[in-house]
Amino acid sequence: MQIQNLTFFCGKDLGIGQVNYPPAFVDCIRADNDLGKLRIHQMEYNFREIEDRWQRRWKEERIYQVSNNSSKPKYYVLDMFPYPSGAGLHVGHPLGYIASDIYARFKRLQGFEVLHPMGFDAFGLPAEQYAIETGQHPALTTAKNIANFKRQLDRIGFCFDWSREVNTSDPQYYRWTQWIFLQLYDSWFNRSHQRAERIAGLIHIFETEGNLNQECPGDSSLHFSSGEWKTFGEKRRQGILMDYRLAYSGVGEVNWCEELGTVLANDEVINGVSERGGYPVVKKKLRQWYLRITEYAERLLSGLDTVNFSQSMKDMQTNWIGKSRGAEILFDLRVPGKEESKDIPELKVYTTRPDTIYGVDFMVLAPEHELVGQITAESKEKEVAAYLDYVNSRSERERLAEKAISGCDTGAVAINPFNSREIPVWISEYVLAGYGTGAIMGVPCGDERDHRFARHFHIPVTNILGDQYTGLEANPTKTAVLSNSDFLDGLVMTDAIETVIQRLELDGTGRRRVNYKMRDAAFSRQRYWGEPFPIVWEDGIAFPLKDGELPLELPHVEHYQPGPEGEGPLANISEWTDRNLETSTMPGYAGSSWYFLRYMDPHNEQAFCSREASDYWGQVDFYIGGTEHAVGHLLYSRMWTKALFDLGYIGHDEPYKRLVNQGMIQGSSRLVYRQKGTGLFVSAGKLASGAGPDLPYDTLHVEVSLVDGVSLDMEAFRHWKPDYQEARFITEDNGTYICGTESEKMSKSKYNTVSPDDIVDKYGADTFRMYEMFLGPVELSKPWDTKGIEGVYRFLKKFWRMFYSEDGKWLVTDAGAALEEWKILHRTIKKAAEDTERLSFNTAVSQFMICVNELTALNCHDKGILSPLLVTLAPYAPHISEELWRKMGHESTILDTPYPAYQESYLKEDQVNYPVAVNGRTRTEISFPAGTDHANMEQEILQNGIVRKWLAGKQPKKIIIVEGRMINVVV
C-alpha cells in the first residue's frame, strides 16, 4: 500500500467548513490521528492526481500532434472556434467541444489521422468596447483572455493539436485574410460559367465585345461596346470594374448603429436593433466595402443538397437566400401635364404572380424609387413631398413596430400592357426599395397587403377569382380558375403563370426572372479592432497593396474614438491617412470565413494553405457549433470556399461535409422575492399561497451556489451582498426559504453561471465530460443541473473498483473470463461503437453504466474483458482510461490502440424469449432455442396452456413470428 504523507495547513480539523473541500475529494482523504497529517490513498479514484499527471504527460509526449504526411485515411473534426471573451467559459460552452472531442478520439482509435484543432476568433467589438471603457489595448485583453480559455479547455482534457492554433488577430494569420480579400477584389463572377474568374479576363472581354454578354451586377442598365470601353478614362473603367468585383466598394444603404459607431451586416441586426448590445440601427447611405455574395446565391442554394446539415439549418439558409421565381413586367407611364415628354421611362415591376395581371388595380413604388421625382404630377408634388418627409422621419424600428397603412398617389398612371387599362401609381413605405425592382403591381383581390391598401385608399377592386373572392378579404390562392382575365379566362392560375410569361417575352413587355432576398454583405466596419483593408485610395480609385506589402499591420493607437464623418479610429492616425489607406476594417466574420483552411497548414509563410495540405485534409468531415451562425458565418465561409475553389486554390467547394448544432445549456436561475422597499424576503411557497404581505414584490436573482436545490442558505445570503445584511425572511412552515426557479441564458448578471473549473475541481474532467453527454442528445438545449452528476461520478468510482480493491490491491488477473462476461463485453463494444458513430453519446454512456453494473455483479476482473473495455471508454473518459491502460503495462497511449471489434457469436443467445401476443395484446412469454424452425414454434405455441386459454377453442387465423422479437397469434 502506497501512502503519501502530506502536511495539511488546517491541522486536526479536516477543514470542510473552512476551505469548503469538495465532498468527492474528501472521499479520497482519510484523516490520520497524527496532528496535521493526512493520508492520500492513491488507489482510491483520485481523479485530480490522475488528470493532472496525464495532461502533463500528453503535452510532453505530444500525442495530439497530427501529421500532414500520414498514410492513414484522414478525418477532420472541427469546432466553431470561440470568441475569447473576458467572462471565460461556463459549463454550456464545452458541450460541443466534448462531443467533437469524443468523436475525434473515436475516429483516431478507428485508425484515422484526425485533425482536431482549436483557435480563437479574436477580432471583434467587445474587446474594443472594453478598450474604450478601460483604455486597455484590445491586443492585451485578448491575449489574457486566450490564455484563460486555453487553461480552462486543457483542464477538460481535449485532444486539440495546439501546435496548429490560429488567432485571427495575429498578423501572420490576417496577412492571409487580407490576401484572400485581394483575391476576391481581383475577381468577378462569370454568370454564364457560374464561377469566379479573374478581373484581367473581364477586361479582355470588355476590350473585345464590351459588356453585352456580361450583365453588370452593380448596375443592370449599364451597356457598352468594346469601342466605347476604349474611349473610357481610367476612373470610369475602374468604376465599371468595381461594379463587377466580388469584393467591392460602393455607396449604399447600410445598417448604421450610432451607439456602436459602425455599420452592421443584415444578419447582425435583429428587429431593428444591433445583435450585440441591442442598440438602435438606422439606414444610412455610406461608402462601404461589400462582398458580392448574391452572385453565389444559386450555388449556395444548390450546394446544400450535397452536405449533411440538419433540415432546420438548411431551411434557415434557404429562407435567408430567399429564392423566388416570377416575371419582370414593363408598364408604360403617363404623367398628366407631361404627356409629350419622352424621357419618362417604363416602370419595371417584379411579381411572382404574373397570372394576376388582369387584377392589377394600382402600382406602388418604394418611396426611395428613382422614378418618383420624374413621374410625380404637378398637382401632387406637395403631397408627395410631404409623404417623403414623413417616411424619412420614421426610423427603421418605428416602421417595423407599427405597420400602419400609408401612401400617396403620384398622379401618374401606368398602362397595363395586356389591356391598356390605366392604373394609378402610388408610393408607399410597405414596398421595399432593395427587393426586386422596388416597385410592385397591386392585386388587391389576391394579396392581403394590397387588399388592405386598396381598402384604405378606396381603390376599386377588380375580381379575377370568381366566387373565390368574397370582397371582404384577399384570397392568395394559386388554384382558382381565372375570370375577368381576357385570354386567361378559364385557366387555372398555376398554369396561367407560364402562359403569361411566354406572352410577355413574345411581346417584349417583360421577361422571366428569378429573385433573391439575400443582399450583398456589408464588409467594412468603422472600428479599430479588425483586419485593415490592404487598399490605398488615390483620386477615388482603390489600389490593392502588393503581396510583398502584406500583412498591412494594424497600427498601435492610444484612443479608440471614432474618426471624423463616421470614419473609424484609424482615420485619426496621420501615418495611416498620409498613406491614403482605407480607414475602415474588416468585420468579425472575415477571419472566421477561412480558418478551417489555415489549420491544415498553419505555419506556411508562402501561402494561406498549400494545395497539398488542403487536398489531403479536404472538407471538414464533422463540424459542430451553435445555430446562431446559421446565416452569418456559415454562408460567408461557404462563399469564400467556393471562390477559392473557383480560383483554383483548393479542390473542394463546400467547406463542411457534415454540420451538427449543439444545443445551449441554459442556466437554472434562483429567485428571491423581496417586499418592495423593505428588507423582507418571502419564500416562494408562502408567496404562492398568498400568505405573505401583499405589497408589490421585487423578484431578484440570487447566486445559485447559495442555494441547495431550491432552499436558500439564508446565512450565506446575508453575507453575499452588503445590501442583504439585514435581510429578514418569511419562511415555509418547516423553516426553510424556498426560491423560485427559471431557466434562462447563463449570464453573470443573473448569477446563474456555473464554471467548468468548479465542476472539474469537484468531480474531475472525466466525470464532467461524461455528465454533459449523459444529459441528453447533443442537439438538445437543456438547463444545467449539477445534482445529477453524482450518478456519473459513482459510475467512474465503480469502474475504478474493477481494477483496484478498496484497500488498494490491483485486482486485474489473467485468469480468463466466463462466457457471460464476454457476452456483456461484446454487447457493450457493439452498442458503444454504434452509439458513438451516430452521435448518441447519452445512450453510449448509459451502456457503459449497464456494463459496469453487470460486470461488477459478476465480480469480473479479467484482463481480457477490461482491456478492450478501457479502449471503448477512452473517448469519453480519457484520463482514467489512460491511467488504467498504462497500469496494465502498456508503453504507449491508449489512443494508438485499434478500436476493439465485437464478435457476433457472443451476441447470439442460445435461448430466445418470445413474448406471445394474442391480437396484439401481450399474454405470456415462451422460450425457444435460437434458430428454431417457425413451423415447430407454431405447434408449441398452440399447445401452450395460456395461449389455449386465450384462444378459447377458436382456431387462430394466422401466427406472426417476428424473428428474435415477438409472436402474435391472430384470432
Next chain:
RNA sequence: GCCCGGGUGGCGGAAUUGGUAGACGCGCUGGACUCAAAAUCCAGUGGUAGUAAUACCGUAUCGGUUCGAUUCCGAUCCCGGGCACCA
C-alpha cells in the same frame, strides 16, 4: 402570419426498421453497514384496484390505417426555434 422542430413517469431522458413503452441516471421510499454522519451496498418506484398472483388504464387531444402504433396518415391544442411588409 409563414417555415421548421418537438410534446413519453416527480425530473433529464431511452425505445436504431411499425413488434414486451418507460432503458440509464437523478429524486423519493424502505433496509444493511456505522456510536453517529458521510460514503457504499441491497430492494422498491407510471397510474388505479388488490395481501398477492393479476387485471384494467397509460406516450398532448380526437379520429384513421394495421394482427400490432410513442413510431405511419388526418384534424386540433400546446411548447421551442427561425423568418417576417420580400410582392
